[in-house]
Amino acid sequence: MEFIAQRRQRLTQLRRLRPQFSEIFDFYDSLYAFLAKQSGEFLRIDTPPGQVSVSQAQGFPLLQGESFQVDGPAFGAFLRALIAVLQRHGRQGKEDLGRIDAALAEGRFDPAPLFGAYVGRERERFAKTAAELATEPAILEYLLGLACSFALHAAREEGLAPRDGEWRQGYCPLCGGVPVMGELLGDEGRLMLHCGTCGQSWPGARRSCTVCGNRDEQTLEYFTAGDDQGYRVNVCRKCDSYLKVVDSREAGQNLPMDLEDIATLHLDLLAQREGFTRVKRDYAPGEGDKPGLN
Ligand SMILES: [Zn+2]
Ligand SMILES: [Zn+2]
Numbered sequence: 001m002e003f004i005a006q007r008r009q010r011l012t013q014l015r016r017l018r019p020q021f022s023e024i025f026d027f028y029d030s031l032y033a034f035l036a037k038q039s040g041e042f043l044r045i046d047t048p049p050g051q052v053s054v055s056q057a058q059g060f061p062l063l064q065g066e067s068f069q070v071d072g073p074a075f076g077a078f079l080r081a082l083i084a085v086l087q088r089h090g091r092q093g094k095e096d097l098g099r100i101d102a103a104l105a106e107g108r109f110d111p112a113p114l115f116g117a118y119v120g121r122e123r124e125r126f127a128k129t130a131a132e133l134a135t136e137p138a139i140l141e142y143l144l145g146l147a148c149s150f151a152l153h154a155a156r157e158e159g160l161a162p163r164d165g166e167w168r169q170g171y172c173p174l175c176g177g178v179p180v181m182g183e184l185l186g187d188e189g190r191l192m193l194h195c196g197t198c199g200q201s202w203p204g205a206r207r208s209c210t211v212c213g214n215r216d217e218q219t220l221e222y223f224t225a226g227d228d229q230g231y232r233v234n235v236c237r238k239c240d241s242y243l244k245v246v247d248s249r250e251a252g253q254n255l256p257m258d259l260e261d262i263a264t265l266h267l268d269l270l271a272q273r274e275g276f277t278r279v280k281r282d283y284a285p286g287e288g289d290k291p292g293l294n
Contacts, residue, residue: 001035001036001153001154001157002157003153003154003156003157004032004035005036007032007256007258008029008032008033008036010255010256010259011028011032011259014263021263021265024265027089027090028259028262030085031146034081034082039154040154040155041074042074042075042078043068043069043070043075043115043155044068044070044071045063045160046066046067046069047062047063047160056162056165056166056167056173057165061172061174061176062162062174062175063119063175063176064116065119067116070111070112070113072111072112075112075115075147076104078147079104079111079143080105082147083097083100083101086143093138093139093142096140097143100139100140103133109129109133111144113125114126114129114140114144115144115147115148117144118144119152119175119176119177119197120176121176126140126144145197148197149196149197149199149258152174152198152199153198153199156174160174161174161200162200162202167202168205170193170204170211170279171195172198172200172202173200174195174198175195175197175200178195178279179193179194179195179204179243179279180194180195180257181194181244181245181257181260181261182194182210182234182243182245183201183245183246183247183257184245184246184247184248184249185248185253186249187249189247190206191204191205191206191245192204194257196258196261199256199258207220209234209236209238209239209241210241210279211239211241211243211279212236212239214236214238216238219236219238220235220236220237221234221237222234222235223235225266225267225270229247230246230247230251231244231264232244232245233267233270233271233276235274240275240276241276241277241278242276242277242279243278243279244260244261244264244267244271
């Protein structure tokens, strides 16, 4: 799969550019080696017919919970193999992952409904399932997040795309996910936003906050770290949110943004130290809760 090959290639460059993150990169190396051999065939997507342009105009992303047809046993097998990778190469949550794995092995847990629940940010469903499995909701969500992200990237590579038309929201037109990074493109520095779940990009307004819509330039600022001109952090003093932005004119084009996100953890620390909060899914676990990242 092209998107996995692209990430493995970028990982090689990042190891040279940011040796301080080598342990995190080791983890992603192992993860991509595993994903490169997977097909994502457990997922079939039915895009809704008809009134799409109407719902798009109303701010609904193309994919809804009922769009996902998930083959439960195949998805379960994929998750068990993914858990094995996380247990071998990750750092945290091993006991919780073990409990999820046992429930899958014994047929006590049908993971299929959680696919749409993850994309649709159904907090209650995750809390309930996690309680049944006696596991941390953050670990269950992290696992599902990796699986959903992989399957949606694979589907996009096969041609899945949002419908043409205007989209002015701060969340993804395809799956409703929040931007993981922004990117400045072209001579005039157009802002593109990149979805943290499916990888879809869409145009953002450069002089407004993607979270609260604030357009008051007095309260919109950005900072950079040292002489690293390829990356900046946009902050909004009205809602105290931040968004990391890659300047592709400096850092390079067509970078896989989920990986750029990982490789700029130092910018998260700087922004959070100043009291800014990251734009994230409304029930996302804290950054520090992800196994393998700490
Ligand atoms: Zn998306
Ligand atoms: Zn704001």
